[in-house]
Amino acid sequence: AQSVTQPDIHITVSEGASLELRCNYSYGATPYLFWYVQSPGQGLQLLLKYFSGDTLVQGIKGFEAEFKRSQSSFNLRKPSVHWSDAAEYFCAVGAFTGTASKLTFGTGTRLQVTL
Amino acid sequence: DTAVSQTPKYLVTQMGNDKSIKCEQNLGHDTMYWYKQDSKKFLKIMFSYNNKELIINETVPNRFSPKSPDKAHLNLHINSLELGDSAVYFCASSQERLGRADTQYFGPGTRLTVL
Numbered sequence: 215a216q217s218v219t220q221p222d223i224h225i226t227v228s229e230g231a232s233l234e235l236r237c238n239y240s241y242g243a244t245p246y247l248f249w250y251v252q253s254p255g256q257g258l259q260l261l262l263k264y265f266s267g268d269t270l271v272q273g274i275k276g277f278e279a280e281f282k283r284s285q286s287s288f289n290l291r292k293p294s295v296h297w298s299d300a301a302e303y304f305c306a307v308g309a310f311t312g313t314a315s316k317l318t319f320g321t322g323t324r325l326q327v328t329l
Numbered sequence: 330d331t332a333v334s335q336t337p338k339y340l341v342t343q344m345g346n347d348k349s350i351k352c353e354q355n356l357g358h359d360t361m362y363w364y365k366q367d368s369k370k371f372l373k374i375m376f377s378y379n380n381k382e383l384i385i386n387e388t389v390p391n392r393f394s395p396k397s398p399d400k401a402h403l404n405l406h407i408n409s410l411e412l413g414d415s416a417v418y419f420c421a422s423s424q425e426r427l428g429r430a431d432t433q434y435f436g437p438g439t440r441l442t443v444l
Contacts, residue, residue, distance in 0.1 A: 314384035
């Protein structure tokens with residue numbers, strides 16, 4: 215069964231600083247990986263996804279993530295954080311069961327941005 | 330245009346009551362899902378429907394009964410509500426492609442509070 219670990223429950227960064235959120239996954243086949251963001255009281259918005267090909271994927275809002283198969287990681291990065299980036303970030307691995315797919319989420323990382 | 334919509338946004342009810350949450354997607358997708366997000370923000374899949382057929386049922390109590398009248402709608406009915414059912418319920422949809430877990434688009438969520 216697949217699983218996702220987000221080691222950092224809570225991260226605080228200063229506005230303008232760089233950001234890296236960690237994600238490690240466990241999945242026996244080719245992983246389909248996603249990062250979603252959830253602002254307070256809102257639904258989940260897709261930031262970026264990895265299916266295959268280039269291991270560095272670009273997303274919305276200036277985010278990028280790098281897939282490293284050898285480390286089973288898919289870390290999310292942003293060179294300069296804005297106050298509006300404060301939110302909960304979820305990493306997920308998608309598994310196709312043959313008839314449907316399901317996402318298994320990590321426990322999330324709460325990002326706080328100080329001015 | 331709202332891609333995935335849910336009603337109601339908030340639902341407060343007494344233990345033992347029966348309630349329903351509705352979900353609609355206008356993305357033309359053929360697969361819809363229900364997820365539960367608990368008080369610690371952990372997201373877990375409950376059900377998946379593909380073309381109105383139940384595909385995934387993740388050991389959810391049978392008090393929860395999803396119903397899909399057509400591809401664009403997936404409703405969740407909950408009987409005999411319990412305190413532990415208090416959570417945020419998210420609907421999502423995707424277009425399944427053979428052999429691949431595709432991007433799921435989430436609704437804004439329904440916050441259910443059982444008193």
